[in-house]
Amino acid sequence: MISRYSKETRVLVAIDCIIFGFDGNGIKLLLVQRGLEPEKGKWSLMGGFVRPEESLEHASNRILKKLTGLEDVYMEQLLVFGAPDRDPVERTLSIAYFALIDILKYEKQLSDEYHAEWFLLKDMPTLIFDHTEMVALAKKQLRYKAAMHPVLFELLPEKFTIPQLQSLYEAVYDTDFDNRNFSRKVLSTGLLVKQKEKDKKNSKKGAFYFKLNKRKYTDHFKAFLNFIPNPEKLLNGF
Amino acid sequence: MISRYSKETRVLVAIDCIIFGFDGNGIKLLLVQRGLEPEKGKWSLMGGFVRPEESLEHASNRILKKLTGLEDVYMEQLLVFGAPDRDPVERTLSIAYFALIDILKYEKQLSDEYHAEWFLLKDMPTLIFDHTEMVALAKKQLRYKAAMHPVLFELLPEKFTIPQLQSLYEAVYDTDFDNRNFSRKVLSTGLLVKQKEKDKKNSKKGAFYFKLNKRKYTDHFKAFLNFIPNPEKLLNGF
DNA sequence: ACAAAAGTGTTACACGTACACCCATGG
DNA sequence: CCATGGGTGTACGTGTAACACTTTTGT
Numbered sequence: 001m002i003s004r005y006s007k008e009t010r011v012l013v014a015i016d017c018i019i020f021g022f023d024g025n026g027i028k029l030l031l032v033q034r035g036l037e038p039e040k041g042k043w044s045l046m047g048g049f050v051r052p053e054e055s056l057e058h059a060s061n062r063i064l065k066k067l068t069g070l071e072d073v074y075m076e077q078l079l080v081f082g083a084p085d086r087d088p089v090e091r092t093l094s095i096a097y098f099a100l101i102d103i104l105k106y107e108k109q110l111s112d113e114y115h116a117e118w119f120l121l122k123d124m125p126t127l128i129f130d131h132t133e134m135v136a137l138a139k140k141q142l143r144y145k146a147a148m149h150p151v152l153f154e155l156l157p158e159k160f161t162i163p164q165l166q167s168l169y170e171a172v173y174d175t176d177f178d179n180r181n182f183s184r185k186v187l188s189t190g191l192l193v194k195q196k197e198k199d200k201k202n203s204k205k206g207a208f209y210f211k212l213n214k215r216k217y218t219d220h221f222k223a224f225l226n227f228i229p230n231p232e233k234l235l236n237g238f
Numbered sequence: 239m240i241s242r243y244s245k246e247t248r249v250l251v252a253i254d255c256i257i258f259g260f261d262g263n264g265i266k267l268l269l270v271q272r273g274l275e276p277e278k279g280k281w282s283l284m285g286g287f288v289r290p291e292e293s294l295e296h297a298s299n300r301i302l303k304k305l306t307g308l309e310d311v312y313m314e315q316l317l318v319f320g321a322p323d324r325d326p327v328e329r330t331l332s333i334a335y336f337a338l339i340d341i342l343k344y345e346k347q348l349s350d351e352y353h354a355e356w357f358l359l360k361d362m363p364t365l366i367f368d369h370t371e372m373v374a375l376a377k378k379q380l381r382y383k384a385a386m387h388p389v390l391f392e393l394l395p396e397k398f399t400i401p402q403l404q405s406l407y408e409a410v411y412d413t414d415f416d417n418r419n420f421s422r423k424v425l426s427t428g429l430l431v432k433q434k435e436k437d438k439k440n441s442k443k444g445a446f447y448f449k450l451n452k453r454k455y456t457d458h459f460k461a462f463l464n465f466i467p468n469p470e471k472l473l474n475g476f
Numbered sequence: 477a478c479a480a481a482a483g484t485g486t487t488a489c490a491c492g493t494a495c496a497c498c499c500a501t502g503g
Numbered sequence: 504c505c506a507t508g509g510g511t512g513t514a515c516g517t518g519t520a521a522c523a524c525t526t527t528t529g530t
Contacts, residue, residue, distance in 0.1 A: 004328050009290045010248035013331060052247045052329060056320035080318055080333055082294035090242050091290060093251060095318055163509075180510065181493065203508040204501040401482075418483065419520060426518095441481035443527040 012092040015060050016047035016131065018078070018138040019068070021103035022155040024164065026120045027171050028103065029135065031127070032067065033115035038088055039128040045135070046114065047094065060097045067116060069108050074100045074154040076145075078138055086130050094130075098138040100154035146172055150191060150220065153212055161199045161207035162186060191216050250330040253298050254285040254369065256316070256376035257306070259341035260393040262402065264358045265409050266341065267373065269365070270305065271353035276326055277366040283373070284352065285332065298335045305354060307346050312338045312392040314383075316376055324368050332368075336376040338392035384410055387459060388429060391450055399437045399445035400424060429454050 019030040034044040048063040050056065056077070065071055078096040086092065103118065119125065121139065126132065146152050152168055162183045170176055186192065193213050198206030257268040272282040286301040288294065294315070303309055316334040324330065341356065357363065359377065364370065384390050390406055400421045408414055424430065431451050436444030 005250060005287070005330075008250055008287045010250050011288070011290070012243060012246055012248050013251065049243070049246045050249070050320070050331075052249070053322050055322055056318060056331075077317055079315055080294060082288070084291050084293055092243075093288075093294075161509095178494075179508085180495085180512095183510070185492085198509095200501090204503085205499070205507080205509050206501080207509060399482095416520070416522085417481085418485095418522085421483070423519085438528090441527085442529045443480085443482050445482060 012087075012090060013050045014047050014087075014092050014094045015050060015056070015063055016045040016094050016096050016134060017060065017064055017067075017075075018045060018096060018098040018135055019064070020098065020100050020121075020138070020142065020155065021106065021118060022168050022171065023103040024167065026122070027155075028118040029121050029124055030067070030101075030106070030116055030118055031125070032117075034128060035114065042128050043125045044128045045096075045131045046116070050095075056095060060095075064097075064099055067108075067114055068101065068106050070101060070105060074151065076141075078134070078141060081130050081134065083130065094134075096134045096138070098141065100142075100151060102155060102157050104157055143172060150189075150217065153191075153217070159195060159197075159209040159211055161202075161209055162192075163202065163207050164199075189216075189220065191220060250325075250328060251288045252285050252330050252332045253288060253294070253301055254283040254332050254334050254372060255298065255302055255305075255313075256283060256334060256336040256373055257302070258336065258338050258359075258376070258380065258393065259344065259356060260406050260409065261341040262405065264360070266356040267359050267362055268305070268339075268344070268354055268356055269363070270355075272366060273352065280366050281363045282366045283334075283369045284354070288333075294333060298333075302335075302337055305346075305352055306339065306344050308339060308343060312389065314379075316372070316379060319368050319372065321368065332372075334372045334376070336379065338380075338389060340393060340395050342395055381410060388427075388455065391455070397433060397435075397447040397449055399440075399447055400430075401440065401445050402437075427454075427458065429458060 021028045021030060030046065031043045032046050034040055034042050046063060046067045048059070048066070050059045054062070060075055060077075061071065061073075064073055064075065075097050076099075078098050080093055080095050082093045084091055086094070108116070121135075124132075124135065127135070142151070146169070152165070152172065155168060156165065163179065165186065166177060166179060166182045169182070191213055192210040195209040195211060197209050199209055200206040259266045259268060268284065269281045270284050272278055272280050284301060284305045286297070286304070288297045292300070298313055298315075299309065299311075302311055302313065313335050314337075316336050318331055318333050320331045322329055324332070346354070359373075362370075362373065365373065380389075384407070390403075390410065393406060394403065401417065403424065404415060404417060404420045407420070429451055430448040433447040433449060435447050437447055438444040
């Protein structure tokens with residue numbers, strides 16, 4: 001039995017996380033200030049190297065938890081970035097993951113160990129290396145996926161109103177939807193369970209809270225929905 | 239300036255290609271007999287290690303060309319497989335790519351340098367490591383993508399008939415479509431240019447050949463089509 | 477003439493969209 | 504009592520699916 005592929009070259013493999021959040025006012029991105037040279041102090045995605053004995057899922061969850069304290073977060077592998085010179089120090093592949101988190105659950109102090117900060121996606125600073133490209137791709141992927149699968153619920157708290165959900169979709173697609181059609185469409189999926197209380201923060205009438213029907217949610221997760229009108233137009237350029 | 243991230247561990251990175259082909263009789267998969275230990279002689283996906291100075295695109299194209307002689311082939315990154323023990327020799331990440339080729343363009347001798355052979359997808363042998371899992375995922379991804387984007391044309395020769403195209407879709411989704419609705423749907427996209435000749439191999443009446451309208455094809459590639467009826471049903475389980 | 481595949485015409489219906497309108501309530 | 508946001512009812516049109524029927528031509 002051989003114990004190594006002796007002639008081949010080994011490379012560094014990192015993971016970078018594109019962490020999206022929502023708090024009712026636009027989609028946000030969690031960024032950190034890079035703690036090591038080169039580019040120390042510049043804004044960057046949260047990342048880390050894959051350890052010798054851990055799986056990629058383990059590594060990505062470990063990195064996310066280190067920054068946010070959160071576990072059981074929605075995460076998806078996006079793409080491997082592998083341009084030979086993407087990291088000037090040494091050849092490093094980076095596996096980009098994107099994560100969706102309820103921004104209110106992120107309680108850690110900002111400017112903590114990593115000097116993390118939420119940025120509105122549209123006011124994002126320049127990032128190191130190819131991280132800007134990673135974010136651009138993640139944005140596309142989020143739109144693509146959310147057009148057909150109910151991923152965006154991952155960005156909301158357990159109880160939410162339909163107008164809240166709508167404003168999330170509007171933020172993601174940067175457009176306005178008809179509220180009357182939107183609520184009917186969403187309700188027709190049977191994914192939501194109406195609660196007794198209303199949220200009166202945004203109107204006098206108040207909007208009912210809903211929770212996800214977890215069973216239907218996991219069952220339908222991979223089903224095609226069609227929450228957004230005119231998907232062909234809104235997704236142009238994919 | 240630092241020249242290395244000194245403390246981190248480097249790993250081997252391979253690329254494995256899931257190569258789909260079509261010749262009118264079911265979707266096929268191009269496999270090779272592994273040439274090195276361990277598992278030497280067993281069926282496997284075509285693969286190779288990423289070289290120190292090449293990009294991932296370069297590596298995947300190089301590997302595909304070495305096996306098939308083909309360039310400018312449709313290829314897409316699928317997923318990185320990284321279970322710590324996926325290769326018993328030593329930790330190796332594998333970036334899975336899937337490729338779509340016109341089976342008639344593959345002229346190389348079978349049982350050539352790599353002992354390559356086309357297998358009907360449904361009669362596929364057991365593969366080494368996690369390659370079976372890679373193929374399963376690629377199949378899903380092919381169905382998913384083809385439901386909305388006109389990728390399957392990559393599997394056909396330059397000139398093809400609509401019944402041929404339909405039998406390709408039927409092979410991919412393992413079901414039958416209504417030929418009358420199918421041809422209208424496809425033609426309504428404006429992607430096809432009718433030729434003067436007919437193919438008389440499969441019927442006395444003969445079916446007109448078509449070519450792709452390349453301009454529209456690249457423009458619409460990322461647009462949502464909807465070639466298959468009942469996508470929710472056919473894509474169940476994604 | 478017939479069989480068999482290619483292709484046209486027609487219809488019913490589901491669904492998405494637009495929009496008039498009603499509801500609830502705090503100021 | 505009225506402004507505001509939440510929500511229902513309804514009507515219209517497009518696109519999809521089902522299927523009867525016509526076309527073409529080799530045997």
